[in-house]
Amino acid sequence: MTSNNDWLNRSKQAVWHPCTQMKRHETLPLVPIAKGEGAWLIDFDGNRYLDAVSSWWVNLFGHCNPRINDAIKQQLDTLEHVILAGFTQQPVVELSERLAELTGLGHAFYGSDGASATEIALKMSFHYWRNLGLTEKTGFISLKNSYHGETLGALSVTDVALFRDTYAPLLRQSHQVMSPDWRLAEPGESREDYAERCAQSLADYLEVHHAHTAALIVEPLVQGAAGMGMYHPVYLQRARELCDRYQVHLIADEIAVGFGRTGTMFAHEQAGIKPDFLCLSKGITGGYLPLSVVLTTDVVYQAFYHVDVTRGFLHSHSYTGNALACRAALAVLDIFRDEDVIESNRTRAAWFSALMEPIYRHPKAQYFRHTGMIWALDVVTERPDFANRCFQQAMAQGVLLRPMGKSLYFMPPYVVDGEEVSLFVSTTLSILDAE
Template sequence: MTTPPQPPSDLPARSVQAVWHPCTQMKRHEGAPPLEIVRGEGVWLIDAQGRRILDAVSSWWVNVFGHNQPQIKAAIAAQMDRIEHVMLAGLTHAPVVELSERLLARTGLGHAHYGSDGASATEIALKMSAHYWRNGARPQKNQFIGLAGGYHGETVGALAVTDVPLLRQSYAPLVRVAATVPVPDARRKPAQLSEAEWVEHCAAALEQHLQEHAERTAALIVEPLVQCAAGFVFHPPAYLARARELCTQYEVHLVADEIAVGMGRSGRFLACEQANVRPDFLCLSKGLTGGYLPLSVVLTTDTVYAAFYDDDVARGFLHSHSYTGNPLACSAALATLELLDDARLAANRDLAARLDAIFAPLHAHPRLAHARHIGLIWAWDVTDAPADFARRYAAAALARGALLRPIGNTLYFMPPYVIDEAAAMHLRDAALGALDAVLMESRAPTPSPLHDGTAVTPQAALP
């Protein structure tokens, strides 16, 4: 149903005055005010003028079953009639218990500790790892390793393992920077090496670091299979398996940050499943509630939990926030898990194959290189991208009815799981039309080598 045009709204101007938008240089809104969204329907956003815009990025990767999803809405409404929130210290409630049990059954990891967002989950996992070693009389094991280009959030603790130069430089005095090791990005593989040799080459760098620093290292944190904010850097499951082996060998925890790639995004419930890997800590957020309410969780092993179980309060895990395990958010997550059963995961894999065929013209476009795809994630690199490509492309795509936010020179799709073929064709055409428009209007493209080690966050890529 088409919404009739509405008179101009003053809300965007008021937003610029009253709201400090995230990771945005607000001065840019002088010429491009934020777009007012008034409603959502499935994969579509509807703006104040009644335009339908395909949410091709799942609203920062959170909305997995579409906007206005009836089962999730009903679960939240039903819980609202019981209890909206109660503190979780000394009290409990059915949604948080049931969600924790369901996550244990799906992942093999339990003892769920809840936060509000992905960065909070990172903080929890890192603190829990270091505290585990302290409780085990090895307090010197309090340092961390991340993969080059990794992104794990923007709070001060999470920035320690987030390899984004802009963020690290801006907040350097506050950050205790972790070590980084190379990731086997297929685009950077030397021609003389096979994929297996490239994986082993990068694994050897990790092993060398562990040989030298394991006694002071608490954990390695990874984004399994896809480093999204680094420009959708894919690495083979074999690397994740080798990282697990090395962490076990050198007594270092493996933290799997599945905030972006978990909850079915990679084609399996967890990306770790594709490498047959069980981490010591698992971080989930974003799609955990279907995109309806803020919630994150860290799951861990019985071994880790046992190290904190004691009469001494100081040996307990000391982390909380007021809305820990909020009943409404847990109810939304339970409804999301009901939707994301094995049958739905299988259907998503079939859907991904059909959509990949629809997106074939992007794979073949002469200015798009390194086409890559896993589950319901697609990415391409724009060769010789013009200056300010990401911002200009986003505007051109929006004018064609698609919300797309390139990361640097990388174009990507991460749509809700309810996208159909007709919507996918609209997305394809809008993406290609925007690309051709931006390239045509650029009289003198500025060559810019891709993936030179500089990572940008999706938040920083555009205003």
């Protein structure tokens, strides 16, 4: 039987790993994974690791979930894939209908990953205004410290220097407005007041530039790559009002925060609003298969409905609406419905928050924050290599953590239990004690 070292060496020779300086793996070994069980990953030597980050935020109901497994196996015996241009099939129709029922948004346009969804929404917004004759509306707004993907269009509205700066000469310019992340508030300023102040900065910009602005794109409630920066939903309410006033689209990038992560099925629900475009991916298939979707309004759809081919939305992916991926997504929605996941998670989140109180009280923990099934804190440390050290220390204790800079977060699959959360807590406390 092959060992960890066998797969580690073969991977280094053959695979270019994402978001990685490959030279670091000369001293920090890759972790070969043989299989998954529930919230756990197991390597080829039998070591077990609690997946506290849902394998990059995609896994909702555990690895090798029996219901999702069975749904994919059954679909395999019927249809694996068919071109969606000029054809259709059962899983994509059913998934589109159910997403429309959940969101109140009509036609679904499918892609393969989160960045693809961002690209689709940006292009669709621009093309909508063009079809209406408002050809000057070509600009986009995003929040400071936002992340929307790493393809060129998505990177143009991303404000993370590590990803963006190298490719800046290739990118279309966009404008970033104040982030409502409450860690940035003034001392004594409430989260809601700070969100209102940030909304005013958006209002000031739109008052001057709305005629040249196509859309505002936001990560509702939680800015993931900003270190799980969380904010008050009043910002979304004000953003919706401003977009309506100035004829600007609101794009909700719920690629990371959709499907229950923030405590509601979709984060924007907590503001009582509806976006013009809703981008979904990651958890949509429970972490099984690549799939993304952009949902939009009937008003937007009708602007493309015309005899003129050039007025149509000419965008495509070879695996658009893949039947296997759509069937996995349908199984995910079945689990949400049949097991009352949203309500169960509210109870689970309260229980887990109580277990995490020792972290909140630790002197090295700063800005401890929580939304739904996401917990985060900033670590008071002078170590520039904190993220790498934390990762290694946690793995040695059987927990997979991937801090972003000095922000440590916990975003587990919804199947974790109290004992597993206690392991996360004890591991985190030992890491904080070492600082």
